Amino acid sequence: MSRWEPNARGRLEQAALALYGExxxxxxxxxxxxxxAGLTERTFFRHYADKREVLFDGSNRLQQTLLDAVAGAPPGQPPIELVGTAIAALGALFDAGERRELARQRQAVIDRNPELQERELVKLARLGAALTDALHEHGIPVPAASLAAQIGMAVFRVTFVRWLDGAARRSFAELAGAAFDELREMTSRSTPPTART
Structure with a gap:
């Protein structure tokens, strides 16, 4: 087998998702x-620690994107606006190429396996903790930073589900913006607004 392995990581991801689905x-x-994937086990282990990590490979990119968005935001933004900017920034990752279909396949695998569901919750908790720290470093006091980060992660989960559904074919950033708009309406009205998709 040739030593040059074009897009080995992507090929391994696609092969794993196909097999997990089958x-x-x-x-x-x-x-x-x-x-x-047409590769060796040795190549697999150069890219992933184990077969579970194929499903969670993007966690570090998600976290770095959130942190970069907070760090790059102008000072003085309200915490929720800052979190909204950070969550919307994830659209650059989610809306690239064929990510939606791969994300659907990935989520279907996770939804059928309690061990993977637990790992997904750990990933989300780590993202929330990292976002809290980033907000605090940006000048938001700890209680408000923690609350804003947790709200942001809740909006992220709602947005992700809507994006996976893809019925309206809206971008991740558009859906995140709509979710934050709904949140603002809910906190300024006595009756909840009609859900938007």
């Missing part, structure tokens, strides 16, 4: 993923 996460081996 046979279930538990029944698929690293050897099978590598073979489906």
């Amino acid at each position: 046979r279930g996460y538990e029944k698929v081996t690293v050897a099978e993923i590598a073979a489906r």
